[in-house]
Amino acid sequence: MSAHSDKYIQRYNAVERLNHWMTAITFILLMLSGFALFHPALFWLTNLFGGGTWTRILHPYIGVVMFVSFSSLALRFWHHNILSKNDIQWLKQMQDVVQNHEHKLPEVDRYNAGQKLLFWTMVTTIPLLLLTGIVIWQPWFTPFFPRNLDRFAVLLHAFCAFVMGTGIIVHIYAAIWVKGTMRAMVRGTVTRGWVKKHHPGWYKRIEQGQDH
Template identity: 55%
Template sequence: MIRKQILRYTANQRTNHWLVAILFFMAALSGLALFHPALFWLSNLFGGGPWTRILHPFMGVVMFVLFLGLVIRFWSANFFIRNDGLWLKRIGRVIQNEEEGVPPIGKYNPGQKLLFWTLLLCMLGLLFTGLVIWRAYFSVYFGITVIRWAMLLHALAGFVLVLSIIVHIYAGIWIKGSVSAMVHGWVSRAWAKKHHELWYREVTRDEDPDRPIRKG
């Protein structure tokens, strides 16, 4: 067991995250294949056009269900607190990796919280518009105008979601230790105190400093 470390993500949480990530890339690639003729060659990854049309909505539904697992687990940690506004005012120092004097924050910083709520809204948008345009089961219940608007909103939500995930990946790589935390689950006490001091204080309360901390 690694000593003097804090468990940030359990094995179940990490597995849930990576399953959502895999399904996101599959749904994104299949969606792009259906979005524009120039990208239709991506359908070869899924066995051709017909299979892409069949699999895409199912992958989207499964992704949403698994994403709900993350929402349930991390919901309470993503509400904004007073320090978040102060943190955002000093975002320049955070970007420069000079976090001394920056207000302490909880398990997630304001940027991560904004991303969380953006992802949730995009996922909900994709789910409901996707159901409207799902020809095999639901589109027969809607008029052509509703379907056209749903297709437009579906594409818009997908675009915002892809951009958000790009930001998520970049931020995870930029903040050293974030990716490894989602791989093996543990972070150092120094990392936790530097980037998420309020969370660090919470999970280290009354703990032996020489013993690993099994808290999320």
């Protein structure tokens, strides 16, 4: 099937979808193992990873995999996520967004302002999670840092995980809420009607042969 068939438009190719799911799967594994290590009441989650010792060993390595995977996504899509005047206005009309009054909203390009904010949130939090994770990575790296820095790193690590996790929950909800969105990450394509309704700016560029 061509990239832009009569009925469907390709939103993501196979490599991009694989990259997305790799990031998503590692994120889920990190959240589960992170919860297990964060509070004794959730320690039972370590059973998913073979016990407490294995959870502590695997968590940072999975984190490195997610960082590398997301870095690839960021390099592919950063230029589609630059905020524009339309995006600022879109955010100001959040009530219309929630009420599905899309005809009242400014023209949306490949991604809306909410998706762009999540992207930049991840660009900020994932490197911070990696850096703070290295500081608290016992016994390999922690001894090389100033005393008590690991305590601050734990707090910042938990805060970044909370911010990112909240954003991802909203992202998942929105993907389910907007009918036809999940198809993009499962099959790679979306219908022309979906694009025209939710991303009219991107649709115009596709029609003009300017999509890149």
